[in-house]
Amino acid sequence: MVALELRPNCELCDKDLPPDSPEARICSYECTYCADCVETVLFDVCPTCGGNFVPRPVRPLRSWRPDLKLGREFRPPSDKRVHSKYERADIDAHVARIRGIAPEER
Template sequence: MLELRPNCECCDADLAVDSQDVLICSFECTFCLDCSQSILNFICPNCGGELVKRPIRPSNKLGKYPASTQRIFNPNLKNR
């Protein structure tokens, strides 16, 4: 099950669990659309994998399977 991380690893922006503008790689590294597009060129800086749209978990499943609250942030990614 996906963690649904709460922030962009590049700019630390908050990312809503139901946002359409969140991208992840196969390791669940998580980025906002703006950073994915303008800085990362849709390639994960951690693993080199493709960044794709993160699926949205149905709201009726969030109670039993909540999103992660652990923030991962690497400010050095903006200076690539």
């Protein structure tokens, strides 16, 4: 079983997004942004893949099924901060180009 990376920050504004943050949003490739950036800058368009975002799941603090070892004590979130490789102007152009297309049609 592969666990989500649970990146610790918004890749655009660098806001901290701890593993239990209800503000974290991810695309299908685990690009991670805060809800504010997704709603007001990215308009639900991933600047990398062009997909949409969903709320990131919260990893349980502990393993509720000890035989599976799935809690944070066994599978800690990443501490490596990630930043988008694209400049803001490029992100804005990319978002403007495809934001009017429904996610399932992008």
